[in-house]
Amino acid sequence: MIPTRETFGNIPHSSVVLFYCLTVVVMAVFAYGLWRRFQLWRQGVPIPVSKLIAGTCQQIWSEWQPRLRRLRSEALGQARVRGRGLASCAHIILFAGFMMLFLGTTLLEIDHLASGLSRHLKFHQGTYYVVYEFTLDVFGLLFLAGCLFFLGRRIRRPASVGHRSTDWYVLISFLTIGVTGYLVEGLRMVWQQPTGIAAAASPIGLLIAHQLSGLTEAGARSAHLALWWTHALLVFGFIASVPYTRLLHTLAGPLNLFLVRPALGTMTPVTMEEVEKTERIGVSAVNHFTQQQLVSLDACMECGRCEEACPAFATAKPLSPKRVVQDLKRLMGLTLVPGSARIEPGSTVAPPTPLPQLHGETIAADTLWSCTACSACVRICPVRVDPLTLITDLRRNRVGESELSGTAVTALRRMQSSGNPWGLPAAERANWAEGLEVPLAKEHPEFEVLYWVGCAGSYDRRAQRVARAFVKLLKKANVNFAILGREEKCTGESARRLGDEFLFQELAQANIATLGRYRFKTIVTHCPHCLNSLLKDYPQFGGHYEVVHHTQFLDQLLIQRKLVVISGSNSAEIITYHDPCYLARVNGIHQAPRDVLNLASGGSASAVDLREMPRRRERTSCCGAGGGRMWMEEDPKQRVCTVRAREALDTGARTVAVSCPFCLTMMTDGVATQNDSAQVKDIAEILAEKMQL
Amino acid sequence: MDLEGVKFAVNPFDAIALEEALRIKEKLGEVEVVVATIGTEETVEQLRVGLAMGADRALLIRCADTLDSLAIAKVLAAVYQRERPGLVLMGKQAIDDDSNQAGQMLAALLNIGQATFVSKLELLENQQRARCQRETDGGLETVTVNLPAIITSDLRLNEPRYVSLPGIMKAKKKPLEEIGLAALGVAVAARTRYLKFECPPPRKAGVRVKTVDELLLKLKQEAKVV
Numbered sequence: 001m002i003p004t005r006e007t008f009g010n011i012p013h014s015s016v017v018l019f020y021c022l023t024v025v026v027m028a029v030f031a032y033g034l035w036r037r038f039q040l041w042r043q044g045v046p047i048p049v050s051k052l053i054a055g056t057c058q059q060i061w062s063e064w065q066p067r068l069r070r071l072r073s074e075a076l077g078q079a080r081v082r083g084r085g086l087a088s089c090a091h092i093i094l095f096a097g098f099m100m101l102f103l104g105t106t107l108l109e110i111d112h113l114a115s116g117l118s119r120h121l122k123f124h125q126g127t128y129y130v131v132y133e134f135t136l137d138v139f140g141l142l143f144l145a146g147c148l149f150f151l152g153r154r155i156r157r158p159a160s161v162g163h164r165s166t167d168w169y170v171l172i173s174f175l176t177i178g179v180t181g182y183l184v185e186g187l188r189m190v191w192q193q194p195t196g197i198a199a200a201a202s203p204i205g206l207l208i209a210h211q212l213s214g215l216t217e218a219g220a221r222s223a224h225l226a227l228w229w230t231h232a233l234l235v236f237g238f239i240a241s242v243p244y245t246r247l248l249h250t251l252a253g254p255l256n257l258f259l260v261r262p263a264l265g266t267m268t269p270v271t272m273e274e275v276e277k278t279e280r281i282g283v284s285a286v287n288h289f290t291q292q293q294l295v296s297l298d299a300c301m302e303c304g305r306c307e308e309a310c311p312a313f314a315t316a317k318p319l320s321p322k323r324v325v326q327d328l329k330r331l332m333g334l335t336l337v338p339g340s341a342r343i344e345p346g347s348t349v350a351p352p353t354p355l356p357q358l359h360g361e362t363i364a365a366d367t368l369w370s371c372t373a374c375s376a377c378v379r380i381c382p383v384r385v386d387p388l389t390l391i392t393d394l395r396r397n398r399v400g401e402s403e404l405s406g407t408a409v410t411a412l413r414r415m416q417s418s419g420n421p422w423g424l425p426a427a428e429r430a431n432w433a434e435g436l437e438v439p440l441a442k443e444h445p446e447f448e449v450l451y452w453v454g455c456a457g458s459y460d461r462r463a464q465r466v467a468r469a470f471v472k473l474l475k476k477a478n479v480n481f482a483i484l485g486r487e488e489k490c491t492g493e494s495a496r497r498l499g500d501e502f503l504f505q506e507l508a509q510a511n512i513a514t515l516g517r518y519r520f521k522t523i524v525t526h527c528p529h530c531l532n533s534l535l536k537d538y539p540q541f542g543g544h545y546e547v548v549h550h551t552q553f554l555d556q557l558l559i560q561r562k563l564v565v566i567s568g569s570n571s572a573e574i575i576t577y578h579d580p581c582y583l584a585r586v587n588g589i590h591q592a593p594r595d596v597l598n599l600a601s602g603g604s605a606s607a608v609d610l611r612e613m614p615r616r617r618e619r620t621s622c623c624g625a626g627g628g629r630m631w632m633e634e635d636p637k638q639r640v641c642t643v644r645a646r647e648a649l650d651t652g653a654r655t656v657a658v659s660c661p662f663c664l665t666m667m668t669d670g671v672a673t674q675n676d677s678a679q680v681k682d683i684a685e686i687l688a689e690k691m692q693l
Numbered sequence: 694m695d696l697e698g699v700k701f702a703v704n705p706f707d708a709i710a711l712e713e714a715l716r717i718k719e720k721l722g723e724v725e726v727v728v729a730t731i732g733t734e735e736t737v738e739q740l741r742v743g744l745a746m747g748a749d750r751a752l753l754i755r756c757a758d759t760l761d762s763l764a765i766a767k768v769l770a771a772v773y774q775r776e777r778p779g780l781v782l783m784g785k786q787a788i789d790d791d792s793n794q795a796g797q798m799l800a801a802l803l804n805i806g807q808a809t810f811v812s813k814l815e816l817l818e819n820q821q822r823a824r825c826q827r828e829t830d831g832g833l834e835t836v837t838v839n840l841p842a843i844i845t846s847d848l849r850l851n852e853p854r855y856v857s858l859p860g861i862m863k864a865k866k867k868p869l870e871e872i873g874l875a876a877l878g879v880a881v882a883a884r885t886r887y888l889k890f891e892c893p894p895p896r897k898a899g900v901r902v903k904t905v906d907e908l909l910l911k912l913k914q915e916a917k918v919v
Contacts, residue, residue: 275859416702417702427697
């Protein structure tokens with residue numbers, strides 16, 4: 001006998017008819033819910049979907065390929081779900097179980113419809129049946145194990161994990177769907193009495209059937225029918241509730257992964273024409289976000305990883321990236337007026353209850369200005385929600401509406417009038433280089449390497465020493481380089497991240513014009529913020545350059561033996577290295593600085609004892625100065641740098657190596673507040689010292 | 694003086710004065726705020742900033758010469774007669790020449806009240822009078838002055854709002870009127886003349902001391918301040 005089972009076996013015809021009637025109702029409820037969400041997403045600024053369908057085959061494919069790859073590895077492959085211990089494992093097995101059961105049910109229905117057309121089309125039998133039943137039995141267990149873990153976690157409820165009362169419904173219904181599924185299988189086996197491989201294919205069902213073997217066939221059949229209905233109703237409930245509960249993430253998550261344009265370290269430019277046309281800049285209402293951003297709000301599961309990674313949240317500032325996303329999501333939900341979801345601009349029909357304001361009521365100003373733009377939340381989100389871009393879009397509006405005040409404004413004014421946030425004269429920009437005979441691009445236009453000094457290196461007393469150390473190294477290695485001197489202006493990086501897009505563009509255009517006058521091969525800079533801006537912001541305005549960080553450049557000079565460290569007799573120096581966000585996380589540069597530190601020991605590992613901090617490389621933690629926070633006052637009790645300095649000192653390091661002028665300032669402050677005598681030094685300074693320059 | 698790469702900005706004290714006017718307007722509603730400056734095309738940008746901050750219209754009194762305080766006060770007196778404002782707010786001084794006279798002279802020329810170095814301003818009795826807190830060397834002084842009056846702002850009166858480029862672009866639609874000195878009927882003759890400019894002597898390098906005791910010793914014996 002071929003192993004198989006009858007679909008709708010033991011289910012009376014009337015029940016089957018009712019089942020399909022209910023299916024239609026459930027699908028309608030599901031579709032309505034999804035349509036409502038779609039209306040919410042649709043109100044955003046349209047995303048260029050035409051690129052997905054228009055153009056040459058090659059163009060279309062180049063649009064689809066990365067998106068499909070993300071769906072494969074990050075939705076199906078759960079690549080970004082990893083990294084959170086047991087919770088990640090539980091999600092992966094729950095997902096695997098769910099997907100298998102979903103696939104199984106779909107295949108079963110296809111088989112049912114096909115065999116309805118012709119008996120010969122039935123495929124749910126034989127080897128296929130055995131593999132099918134066994135696979136579903138096993139994956140059902142994975143599904144249940146995942147549900148149990150999350151139920152337990154919801155009872156413990158870790159602080160960062162969001163909670164709604166419907167979450168209980170979702171998890172308990174999942175659990176009971178799984179359990180009733182097994183019971184239905186067991187009861188079927190009680191009366192059907194399969195033998196051999198047909199029985200062995202369903203080990204869990206068989207186990208249950210053994211437990212229930214006392215039942216009569218009639219008893220088993222009626223219990224089977226009752227439980228089959230229970231199972232079916234629970235599944236109906238689950239399907240109908242997807243758009244209305246947290247389960248929405250199963251659709252919005254992959255949709256966001258498909259639509260999103262991953263852009264760590266980049267921002268979308270705005271043109272003056274757009275501002276003139278729309279008469280606004282940035283976001284002051286939910287429908288100013290892009291449609292993809294609105295989808296991303298629904299993709300958020302409130303898992304809280306962003307919150308755990310957020311330096312502002314860790315220092316008790318009024319910012320949690322998760323809260324921002326959820327608050328915006330709630331506001332988006334309120335824009336839904338039944339029947340006419342889309343609120344047309346200039347519509348005279350007012351919604352029944354006035355919507356809360358986005359700025360002030362939904363998102364507080366302090367929340368926006370607390371962000372250090374460190375991008376930790378962006379990197380860690382499993383479904384690629386980008387809280388940072390939400391925040392910078394909101395900031396743009398606030399700056400445009402003159403709602404920024406305090407020391408950050410002073411910095412912006414200084415960038416505007418003097419071309420640097422210190423507000424010092426351009427004429428003094430190269431004063432740091434006095435006595436070092438640093439060639440100016442204007443006077444020596446035949447150079448290969450442009451050293452982009454940046455404002456900190458030019459004007460900050462402490463960072464000037466970094467620039468001096470780096471120049472000494474460049475000279476020692478006979479590098480043909482030059483600096484721009486007074487021709488160089490602030491890159492505008494922090495202006496852009498503070499939300500002053502047009503001040504940034506003004507500075508960027510001036511710098512691009514200056515750079516365009518010279519012919520060189522590479523730009524080298526010791527500032528990761530300048531690096532990121534030159535590398536990722538400037539191409540948007542026609543400035544395409546090869547840009548390297550000074551640690552990468554020094555690494556190359558050491559490898560090429562253009563710089564040689566003669567091993568000193570110093571006893572091992574205990575060093576820890578703090579990765580700057582915009583170097584390690586945003587631009588993936590974290591090995592070169594370590595290599596330089598190791599090579600600085602002259603090859604003898606004993607001269608440098610590098611002790612790593614728990615949060616390092618891409619997972620590094622912010623010093624607190626990014627996103628324009630460098631220019632803001634910080635409550636001494638809430639300083640990000642104090643937390644990070646503690647982490648650095650806990651390694652036992654006597655030298656904290658940094659490779660960013662902002663980190664240098666912050667870590668120096670942080671170490672000082674711990675009353676610790678540890679030194680904070682840039683990697684160039686450490687190398688120059690080792691080379692006795 | 695090396696002016697390459699230097700962009701001119703609104704005198705900070707004037708920005709504070711304008712901010713105060715805007716706050717009064719925001720509080721009272723029916724108020725028109727007019728910004729005025731004396732200069733050429735180059736100063737139009739400064740007026741646009743004022744309009745972007747929230748002023749309703751701007752006046753550019755065309756004059757290419759650098760005027761001294763009295764000349765400025767005379768021009769402004771003529772503007773006052775033309776506009777008849779309920780209140781004149783000015784910066785206490787310009788940060789380039791630091792003269793600190795135009796406001797006082799203007800009040801004298803118009804023979805109306807004045808309150809200078811104001812760090813807190815409150816309008817009283819249906820805008821008939823103003824209570825002003827002044828920052829003096831001796832402490833805070835509170836005066837009331839009948840309006841209209843000339844009020845000059847000190848640093849701590851408020852923090853002016855920041856305007857970005859889109860705001861300035863939007864403000865292009867607001868009226869900006871140009872008036873010649875002749876139309877105002879003012880003839881200006883300079884009564885002061887710059888003789889020469891000198892750089893302050895460069896600072897000598899500091900001395901690094903090793904201990905607090907050494908510092909005290911040096912303060913006592915070398916600097917003789919302790």
